[in-house]
Amino acid sequence: MPHVEQGMVVGLFGGSFNPPHEGHRLVAEIALKQLGLDQLWWMVTPGNPLKSRSVLRPLIERIRMSEALTRNRRIRVTAFEERLQTGFTAQTIEHVLTRNIGVRFVWIMGADSLKTFHRWQKWREIAASVPIAVIDRPGATLSFLSSPAARALSHTRIDESDAGVLAFKSPPRWTFIHGPRSSLSSTAIRQGTLQH
Ligand SMILES: Nc1ncnc2c1ncn2[C@@H]1O[C@H](COP(=O)(O)OP(=O)(O)OP(=O)(O)O)[C@@H](O)[C@H]1O
């Protein structure tokens, strides 16, 4: 787990990054700026529990590609979930919070992830333990609102103009951040329909 100082605000950006692409980097840059982050942990998962591992590249490759893509001293590429032996975000967050008292964390996800968030293990506990920033993504801008999790958490949403203080709000609390968007996806890159 990367080193942090007391009082820091840290974004947790988990992903398969299979492979990582400029769309991921854009999300990270938007989050760093809009959420006022001191650090962003680019957490390369050993495996998304909801995705097949048949096309998943080895963790070490995904880490190396992520490191090559992210050239920002505030972005820390990490794969500590491998050592925790978990792909479940609820477990990761519990571990992170227990070991970093006095540090504020925000979970970061693309709008498409919010659409399936209600299928994540203990998703209500996740939402109750860290504020969440959802970053716009082509194809998910409007449909995210009708997702089960967005509906269940609608009363806890704050305006994106308050994104800079999201980390200081008691969860459950989330915001949706519009902004520059990228239509890149790892699937398209794997299928060879887009250049990396
Ligand atoms: N172009 C994008 N715009 C906004 N968010 C994105 C974009 N690409 C990925 N994300 C977000 O980044 C995180 C990691 O995504 P992931 O590694 O699964 O990439 P992906 O392109 O969605 O992959 P795949 O096509 O294999 O599902 C998720 O929260 C996802 O919503």
Ligand SMILES: O=C(O)c1ccc[n+]([C@@H]2O[C@H](COP(=O)([O-])O)[C@@H](O)[C@H]2O)c1
């Ligand atoms: O905890 C879960 O049940 C869970 C289900 C689906 C995805 N996640 C996490 O969500 C993050 C994004 O995954 P992905 O594959 O969409 O890049 C990554 O950190 C996954 O471990 C977590």
